[in-house]
Amino acid sequence: MVSLPQWMGALDRKLLRDIWRLRSQALAIALVIAAGIGMVVMSFGMMRSLEATRDAYYDRYRFADIFASAKRFPESLIGDVRAIDGVSIVEGRLTTAATLDVPGMAEPVTAIIHSLPATGMPRVNALVLRSGRMPDPRQPDEVLASEKFADAARIAPGDMIEALVYGKKQNLRVVGTVLSPEYVYAIGPGQIFPDNRRFGILWMGEEHLAAALNSTNAYNEALIRLERGAAEQDVIDRVDVLLERYGGRGAIPRRDQISDRFLANEMVQLNSMTAILPPIFLGVAAFLINMVLSRLVESEREIIGLLTAFGYRSRTIMAHYAKLALVLSLPGLVMGMMLGNWMGRGLAGMFQKYYVFPFLNYRAGFDVYFVSCLVAILVVLIGAAQTVRKIGKLTAAEAMRPPVPPNYSGGFARLIGKIKRLDEPTRIILRGLVRRPVRTLLGAFGVAAALGLYVTSAGSMDNVDLMTDMLFNQANRADVNVTFAEPRDERVLFELARLPGVMRVEPVRSVSATFRAGHRSRTESLTGIEPAGDLNRLIDMDDGLTQPPVRGLMLSSILSGQLGVEIGDKVQVEITDGRRPHLTMPVADILKSPVANPAIVKFDQLGPIMRETPLASGAYLSIDPNHAETIYRQLKDMPIIAGFSRRAAALTGIEETIGETMGVVSLFNTGFAALIVFGVVYNNARISLAERARDLVSLRVLGYRRPEVSYILLGELALIVIAGLPLGIVFGYYLSRYLTASMSGDLFILPFALSAETVAVAVLVVLVTAAISALFVRSRLDRLDLVTVLKTRE
Amino acid sequence: MRRAASVRADPPEDLYSIRGLTKVYGEGPTAVHALRGIDLDLPRSAMVVLLGASGSGKSTFLNIVGGLDDATDGQVWFEGQELTALGPAELTEYRRNSVSFVFQFYNLVASLTARENVALITEIAEDPMTPEDALSLVGLENRIDHFPSQLSGGEQQRVAIARAIAKRPKVMFCDEPTGALDSQTGVIVLDALDQVNRELGTTTLLITHNVVIAEMADRLLRFADGALVEDRDNADRKSPSELQW
Structure with a gap:
């Protein structure tokens, strides 16, 4: 027996010895509490860290508030945009799709190339230089590459890659790797998951990219930072008016920018996970501790009775058991906080695998620790107090009497006696449970x-x-999915089908459009899909395989919800590609799809809608795996191919x-x-x-x-x-x-x-x-x- | 400590043969000598009463002879087999087949009726009587389906006795069986024990503080400070109903 100091009261000595006696149970209790607290601390820590990190990153690297794109607009228009009320910084740039031939990769790599201003570092969407240096404006072939892509494709500063830009092959030298707030979540066109080996982002000097695109003194994108408190929608509307005649595709706010949207979506998911699961964990842990402590205190029945008989006040006895409960839960609280903190930090770090940040602001918050501990302590105390009060009333006299066996003569217990075939040990078990x-x-x-x-x-x-x-x-179900630099007619499909090893080709056409219903609007894509298609099929989460409607629009349940429309309602469709037709279409069907497949029409309906011969903006290919390498090589050399993705790789x-x-x-x-x-x-x-x-x-x-x-x-x-x-x-x-x-x-x-x-x-x-x-x-x-x-x- | 069990060649006359039985709790200066070398032979079918103050060693003696505890030194032979050399599993078999216990605090299973408490034993015994027979031997034929909570202290103790005798044990160990009872109820319980001893010939070892109870014994053993200080036969064995305290 451990010797205890003299000044310690009898009850406190009992407490310490009880804890020592209960040590293995105390450990089990601590584990349950640690699980509850740990889960809360981990989840909140991770979520808040991602939010804090994102906000700091966006702020420090001046992530744009509004993204406007058009077919091509003159440099001088930038001044007009800057003059709009509420605009703080505007920067024009050129952006183009390209395919890269990366050493060691059989298939073409899809890339986006952005221009860098003549001054070097962009003022909006500033870059984080991770290795190497900025390109020398005098060297036409120098580029920066996104770090994750460079790592995945094993490209280091100094390496050369071959790019097919606007139908022309160019040899580019990577001189540095960077991160951009624009690509926290970097996905290729039409993708939903990052594939760093097959999608890369490059930045090259404005002058040299303009030359490659035959687009001197012109931009196709404007990045806008707003002043604090500026009216975002007003700015967007005015930018849209300015860009209208230059093939403007509708300016979008930051929350519709693809990377930010995915990140926000992730936050929503994390938020609901944090709001639901950890509190339930903590609740369950608390409930269990309550249960365990009640039983523990109840097993002290006689001692409580005895103490009451001796004249201890019930307050003193309650305080004693409250102390026991607290001391029992303390290790769990500490363990939970440490564990949750450690795991939250680890998880936040892991999220950086596909959400790319240059740094991580880890922040769990004092309130999280405080509230979760308070909840745990309160529940534990309530559990102990209830039981002590219940027992304290009953047993003062009971403890002084000879033991009375608990009463088992209830109806169920009798019933168990009627079952003749039971042996006595089984009766003991059943009556114990039933009593x-x-x-x-x-x-x-x-x-x-x-x-x-x-x-x-x-x-x-x-x-x-x-x-x-x-x-x-x-x-x-396509093996390969290609997107074209520009919409093309059916001849390109024949060309693809003729490649040896290509077994089936299905066209797809995607145009960007603004959908309006009443005062609500969304800028999304409108996609024409082959109804008989076998490679790109529509799957409804409830009804399974389905087809695009014969006429009218099929909306994703997400988009129809955003627009507040049902089947039979009319939607205004303002297409911002081609001849930019505006029309009104009925909602013919709603597709409950796991991913946003915003708006769909039958492929052959899109030609008349666009007032042009049917064109394809991409194609789905099914190929013979034995010919894959040859097909990839040929695709790499086709100037029309601007994007490529492989299902297996995805x-x-x-x-x-x-x-x-x-x-x-x-x-x-x-x-x-x-x-x-x-x-x-x-x-x-x-x-x-x-x-x-x-x-x-x-x-x-x-x-x-x-x-x-x-x-x-x-x-x-x-x-x-x-x-x-x-x-x-x-x-x-x-x-x-x-x-x-x-x-x-x-x-x-x-x-x-x-x-x-x-x-x-x-x-x-x-x-x-x-x-x-x-x-x-x-x-x-x-x-x-x-x-x-x-x-x-x- | 286990040693090779030795078996005596001669058929044993006595049920128990005890030599140099010693029990020491603890070690060094704080060691407590609960038993200091007891030598004793106990015949079959005797009613033996063990007397002595608290801490005199009588309960320790009973626990070792009953197979609940092990000895520090010395030997106990039961029907020629050395108990002190048996392991825990073999002692379980000894308790299961040969001996029974009655305690001061009854130790009934609260969730089983009187009949079922007895059945606990009859289910695992080789040649038991029926629970009903055992309960009527102690005069409880009318309380068979009652739970312990519905029985008085004396009735609970008699269920415990019925449970103890139901397997027809060779020996019954009773540790203060009347300790928690008033004298009237105590006599009823002792009567039940006396009857079992006489009718079934069950060797009975009964621990008590109460000197009066010794008068119902064939033999009296008095313990003091771990030693056997008195061992005498009682020629004039009385029936419990003649006892008064």
Whole structure:
């Protein structure tokens, strides 16, 4: 026995010795609390860090507020834009698509090339130079490359790459690598996941890019920074008017810029994950601690009665158990904060795999620590106080009387007596469960809650798997997807079809358009799709395979929601490509697609709409894998090809980025859930042991063997765990569903899936954890001292 | 500590043979000598009462002979087999097949009825009586389906006795069986023990603080400070109903 200082009161000595006696249970309690707190701290930490990092990055590198693009406008127009009220900085630039021939890559790499102002560093969308130097304005072939692309394609400053720009081959020398706030989430045209090996961004001197594009003294993009408090929509409207005659495609605010939009979408997802899952984790942890502490305090029944009889005030006794509860939860609080902080930092770092920032501002926030701890402490205190009050009233006299056996003569207990075939140990188990139905149910709920959290955490990967399957196996089935530098007629399709090894070619036409309904409007793309197509199919999340409507518009459920329209409503369509026709079209169908497939018409309807012969802006190809390399080589040499993507590579990209990151998040959550499972099951078992010790030892004395006695204790545990399993699966199912629904933003609708495998593994984890807890408890049971247990009163 | 079990060649006359039985708790200067070398032979079917103050060693003696505790030194033979050389599993078999216990605090399983508490034993015994027979032996035939919470202290103790005798043990160990009961109820309980001893010939070792109870014994053992200080036969064994305290 540890010797304690003299000044310490008797109750405090008891407290310390109790904690030491309960140390293994205390550890299990600490783990559950740590899981609850850790989850909250991790999630908030990660989310807030991403937000803080994004804001600092945008601010420091002057990310544009408005992006305007047109076919081509004169340099002099920049002055007119600057004159608009509320505009602080404007910068014009040239932007073009290109394909690159990168050494070691069979297929062409899609690239975007932006011009750099003559002064070097852009004033809007400034670059972060990561290696090398800025290009020398006198050297026409010098370019900067985006860092992630350079890393993925193994390009270092000094290396040469061959580019096909505007139909002309050029040899470019990469002199530096950079990051840009414009490409936090860098995806190629028409892509939804980053593929750094196959999509790159280059920056080259304005003069040299203008020469390559035959576009001297002209720009095709304007980047605008606003003054604080400027009216964004007014500026956009006035810019649109200015650019109208130059083929303006409709200026967009920052929130519609693709990288920012994905990032915002991610924040929405993180936000809902943070708003839902961690509080539930904390809630479940608190509930379990409450349950465990109630039972713990209840097992002190006699001592509480005795203290009351001695004249201790109930306030003093309550304070004693409150202290016990606090001391028991303290290690969990500390562990949770440290663990959550560490994991949040790690996760925020991992997100940088596909959200590229030059730095990370890690920030969890004092309030997060404070509130989560406060919640945990309050729940723990309430749990302890309720039980102490309940017991304090009852047992002052009870403790002084000879022991009275608990009453088991209720109806159910009688009923169990009627079942003739039961042996006595089984009767002990069943009557124990039935006599305290609330406790039995709470035990089962505890297991169910832990299992539900596990299912939800592990199940998030199922959604990603289903989404990947819908996108890449059911919808997009083309081996290769190419986009053209400019829309072309069917001759280019024949040309592609003639390439040896190309088995099937399907055209697609995409134009940009502003859709209006009442006062609402969205600038999106309008896509013409082949109805008989086999390579690019429309998959509805509820109805499966579907077709573009014979006439009228098919809107994605996301876009129809934004415009507030239903089937049968009319939508104004203002196309900003080609002859820029304006027309009104009925909504013929709504497609519930996992990704924004904004607006769709039948391919052959688009020609008449555009008032031109049917043109294609890209094509889907199915190819013979044996000819792949030859086909890629030929595509690299076709000036018309401005974008290229390969399905297999995109799939790998998803697995490498989303799969890995989500996998780690899911692994962390799963780990927390497993801790909770263990904490619950182990504590249930330990308390049952304490309550049953006397009965069990009596049986040992009567000659029952160890396995026979274990049967009673572990049988009860097993029944509680088994009762919790179906509840947990149902809870997990609905929680996953709710979480999935809340994670859908305006870019994705996450389809809901929960695989039998996930559920099976979750159940297995619970069973294995239960078995391990049972082993621990059984070894304690085997060590119970037969003599002393019987000598003490109940 | 386990040693190779030695078996005596001669058929044992006595049920128990005890030699140099010693039990020491703790070590060094703080060591407590609970038993200091007890030598004793106990015959079959005897009613033996163990007397002594608290801490005299009588309970320790009972626990070791009953297979609940192990000895520090010395030997205990039961029907020629050395108990002190048995391991925990073999001691479980000894308790399961040969001996029974009755405690001061009954130790009934609260969630089982009287009948079911007895059935706990009859289910694992080789040649048990029925729970009903065992309960009627102690006069509880009318309380068979009651739960412990519905029984008085004396009734609970008699269920414990019924549970102890139901497997027809060779030996019954009773540690202060009347300690928690008033004298009237105590007599009823002792009556049940006396009846079992006489009718079934069950060797009974009964611990008590109460000197009066010694008058119902064939033999009296008095313990003091871990030693056996008195061992005498009682020629004039009384029936419990004649006892008064």
